[in-house]
Amino acid sequence: MANNNDTMMKYSDSDDFVDKLRSQADIVSIVSEYVVLKKQGHKYLGCCPFHQEKTPSFNVAPDKGLFYCFGCQKGGNVFNFIMGVEKIGFAEAVKLLAQKLNVPMPERQRSESERQREKEREDILRANELARDFFHACLMKTAFGKTALSYLTGRGLTVEQIEEFRLGFAPDAWGKLSTALQGRNVSQETMVKAGLSVLRSPEGIYDRFRNRIMFPIEDIRGRVIGFGGRVMDNSQPKYLNSPETLVFSKRTVLYNINRAYRAMKNAGHAIVVEGYMDAISLAANGIENVVASLGTSFTPEQSRMLLHYAPEIVFAYDSDSAGQNATLRALSIVRSSGALVKVASFPEGKDPDEVIRKQGAGVVRERIAAAAGLLDFQMERVLNESEYNDLAGKVAAVGRAVPFLAAAASMVEVDAHIARLAEKLGIDENSIRSELLREKGHTAFSRPSVVHVRRSADSRLSMAEEFVLRQSMETAEQFAIVRESLAPEHFQSGPRRVLAEAIWKSYSQGNFPQPDELASGLDPETLEFLSRMMLQEEMGSDVDQALSDCIRTILLSKLNEEYETIRLRADEMSRRGDSGYVQELQNAQRILTKISDIAKSL
16 A cells, blocks of 8 residues: 555645545445445444455444454555555545545646646657557558567467557667657657657667567556567567656566556466566466566565555566576565565476467466465575585585575474475584574674664553553543653554654644544554554453553563663673673663562552
8 A cells, every 4th residue: 555645745735625525535435335334333344355355354434434454454544445446546546535525626736847747748658659559550560570470479479469468560770660750740859758769969869679579568557658679589688678767667667567457456466477478478378467577677666566456476487597586686675575475486497488388378377376485485596506515515505595594484484494404404403593593693793782672562562552542542531641651652663653653743733633634644554553453342341440551561561671771781881891880780770670660550
């Protein structure tokens, strides 16, 4: 889900209008246009529109103005719902909600530079569309494209598939496209800005793409934003993409996304391949949830785009050395994105397109279904590429494996791979575990003078923080009780502290923090936390006692953190011979006394 902070800025001069829409919108009515809801107590329940499920876990709370799915963890206010279900940005969601409520949009005066920029975008998109039609006509209707057409059909594509993807051919000439576009009233300046033509020194232009099969690159709305050109021989570069333009950035684009995103949502996973032909070949053979990364390194922006549509990403890059290295780079990008990552393997040196042509689409489907998990792939690579017949080889193999093991989230999975690695290398498991501990503690070993203890995110503390935050949003009286003892810095860093800061800020400005109003200014992680917290079942009736206990639990945790930090710092100072450790121990003792006093009251 998009970060609202950026998109909200566009409406900074009409916040009142956004607030008006939010207050007028009945979130149950809006959601009911997309989801069948049934009333259950104070909430409404239905099957989530963002992931496939048979047992309803999608909740809507009309009094809070929020929704939350306990299955896929998506949540937010009415704007977030429209953005997610319609796959649009905040500005478009505002317009759509206004239409649904029959509320006229406010007129916003655009600056001259904004109008000029919008016209430039429209001119580039029009030039790209005309160029696509020109290249396609050259391929299908002229003698220029006969060789290219034979090449494509020889690669197994039918005429219908070539038509579907609007493939084309750029003639082996310096000015065919430029001349054709000039005849359609496209200026030379626009051609250059679109990346279709290149300035010739000292004057004039020439076609950027020549003697190449052309792949139109479209955005999620199907608009042509750029091109990829492929040679049919061994010429270099093999692929030539459009340069960065006002409408095209390789970091944020995936080939075939406009055709694939619905299939990704239905399948629950996205398939990422390297080349245009791989994507076309899979899609043409019924594997429609496939995109290509434009022959460049996979980027965080591309990862976030895919996660809008599916929680799992399967990489099906070429099986040669370059493809495997590209896979490793891509995996490092998506490791922290929250996606479930898998890798499909193919016979040595083969790409998915070649496997389909020689062995059929069924083999590719089998390979994708049997895709290995992230750590499985990484460890297999270590073993396959290591020579471990002698001690030096075994040490090197462990050295390559340990960083992967240290980055893994599942200790069960790590334990299994340690056992397998030890068996393969013929060494003791404990030696690998020792290296793993050293890797995980590397920062602490290299910088002993910096000692900091993080609070353990135990369930009791988390529940206490959630209860306190929720009660702070129930009544101003409850917040006054909380504020007497706590401040935002008492909460764990991350979503809890961000939400606490938003609540404190709202009260400081003389406002009562409405959940749906706060939601518009939160980052995605905090938004999910707020939505889940507000839609969970409420605790028992003795709220005052529970609030008092939870406040003490938070205070106790914070004091324990401070005590442990000071104790470790004193220990480090003592080892260095620094006499200041005595003062630190006295400080630790004072905190210990406070801990004891609070603990007695719990």
